[in-house]
Amino acid sequence: MPALLGLSAGAPGGSAEILLKEALRGAEDAGARVELVRLADLTLTSGPDAGADDADWFWDRLMDSDGLIVSSPIYSRTIPGALRLLGDKISGPQSDVAFTAELLRMRAEGEPISVDFAIDERVLRPRVAGFIAVGGSLPPRWKTLALPLMHTLTASAQIAVVDQVEFAGAGSPASILLQPDALACARRLGGNVAEQLGREYEDAEYRGAPGACPLCHLSLIALRGATAECATCGAVGALRLVDGEHVFEPSPEGAEQSILSLREKIDHFHEVQETAGRHAALREKIDSGRTEYAGWDPRILPGRA
Numbered sequence: 001m002p003a004l005l006g007l008s009a010g011a012p013g014g015s016a017e018i019l020l021k022e023a024l025r026g027a028e029d030a031g032a033r034v035e036l037v038r039l040a041d042l043t044l045t046s047g048p049d050a051g052a053d054d055a056d057w058f059w060d061r062l063m064d065s066d067g068l069i070v071s072s073p074i075y076s077r078t079i080p081g082a083l084r085l086l087g088d089k090i091s092g093p094q095s096d097v098a099f100t101a102e103l104l105r106m107r108a109e110g111e112p113i114s115v116d117f118a119i120d121e122r123v124l125r126p127r128v129a130g131f132i133a134v135g136g137s138l139p140p141r142w143k144t145l146a147l148p149l150m151h152t153l154t155a156s157a158q159i160a161v162v163d164q165v166e167f168a169g170a171g172s173p174a175s176i177l178l179q180p181d182a183l184a185c186a187r188r189l190g191g192n193v194a195e196q197l198g199r200e201y202e203d204a205e206y207r208g209a210p211g212a213c214p215l216c217h218l219s220l221i222a223l224r225g226a227t228a229e230c231a232t233c234g235a236v237g238a239l240r241l242v243d244g245e246h247v248f249e250p251s252p253e254g255a256e257q258s259i260l261s262l263r264e265k266i267d268h269f270h271e272v273q274e275t276a277g278r279h280a281a282l283r284e285k286i287d288s289g290r291t292e293y294a295g296w297d298p299r300i301l302p303g304r305a
Contacts (some may be wrong), residue, residue, distance in 0.1 A: 134170050
């Protein structure tokens, strides 16, 4: 039976967790075996003196799964810092399908590797995902950054996001219960994810609300001179006014520049290798400058005058 992992990034028993449980119920109805992890139950450390924590445990749960649903509250237009921290700790080369595939190929063929990384071959297993974001404020401008940042949890591992939704008006604890339509929507999302467990990235079908970008299906657009870029996935194209509405149109080449494109991921891998190769020849100069900066230290520390 395919396994689906649910991650609750909100308060225990709060609106985000209620929506996640409804989604997992929908997934069970569709035949998935489900597990729920509370972010609040994980110990996560950061900084230069960070010790052992639960990030590796969560990574193993994710690698043992066929899919992921994340449900998060919206704080100050975006997601909680603890969810970002977890994403930072489980991301990087080990979670990147291109890094994994290219390093395996280069090692097998005996190619020189400028900088090697620990990799986890389990990341190559196909997975799908769904995202839920819930906040209290009604205007959409108070939710703009939530779903885009949730995509950073899945983009490197080429996990196909097949549904995503954001809810408003749940500003007091568990008040999403006053919105039966939201509960029904979350349940459908769970079913949409569960029905596609095991599908390859190219075969996954997006079933959520449409967005301006045809690749990530979100509508956060960055303007860079005469061109437009999807701020979530990096696809490049033009922003046009069609029948009074703005339409984002990635060019074929611009679509390949999306970080969701395997070609872009492979290009990024080789960019990292080439940069490391250039830096290796300049290591003595880098270390000398680093020593000079380390010797100038105007820090202040908490609890000291």
